[in-house]
Amino acid sequence: MRNRSAVIFLLAFGFWIISLPLFAHHGNAAYDYEKTTTIKGTVTAWIFANPHSLMKLDVTDDKGNLEHWVLEGNAASLGGDWHKTTLKSGDVVIVDVMPPKNGAQVGRIRRILRPDGTVLADAHLPSTLNDVAPPQSAPKPTADSNSDGSR
Numbered sequence: 001m002r003n004r005s006a007v008i009f010l011l012a013f014g015f016w017i018i019s020l021p022l023f024a025h026h027g028n029a030a031y032d033y034e035k036t037t038t039i040k041g042t043v044t045a046w047i048f049a050n051p052h053s054l055m056k057l058d059v060t061d062d063k064g065n066l067e068h069w070v071l072e073g074n075a076a077s078l079g080g081d082w083h084k085t086t087l088k089s090g091d092v093v094i095v096d097v098m099p100p101k102n103g104a105q106v107g108r109i110r111r112i113l114r115p116d117g118t119v120l121a122d123a124h125l126p127s128t129l130n131d132v133a134p135p136q137s138a139p140k141p142t143a144d145s146n147s148d149g150s151r
Helices: 002-023
Strands: 037-047 054-060 066-072 092-098 106-113 119-122
Touching: 037 066, 054 092, 066 092
Parallel strands: 066 106
Antiparallel strands: 037 054, 037 092, 054 066, 092 106, 106 119
C-alpha cells in the first residue's frame, strides 16, 4: 500500500512538472508602452475568445490606401468592458492602440470608442512601464477626426 501511494505521488508530480510550460504566457516586449496610436476604421471581425480577444479592422490611411489591422484585446474571461456583443462587423470605431515597435499593422487595444466619443471598452493598459494604475479619465477624440475612416 505504501509503495502504491509513492508511485501515485511520483506520477502526479511528474505530470505536474511536465505541464508547467502550459502555464507560460507571452510578454508584451514587442509593443511600445510609451506610445498610443489612434486609428479609425470599420470592424471586419470581433473574435471574443481566450486567451485574447481579436479585432480585425479596415483602416484607410492618409493616402487613401486600405490597411488591414489586427488588434489584440483583453481575454474574454476577464469580463469587465469586454463582451461578445461589444462590436459587430460593419461598426465604425476609433481605437487607441499600443503600437508594435516594428511598425506592423497590429497592436494591443487600449480603448475602443464610437465616432461620437462614447467609450465602448477600456483595457486599462499602462501608458508606461512604470504606470500600473488605470487612467482616471481619457480624452475624447478631437473634432477634426474624419468620418470617412481615415486616421
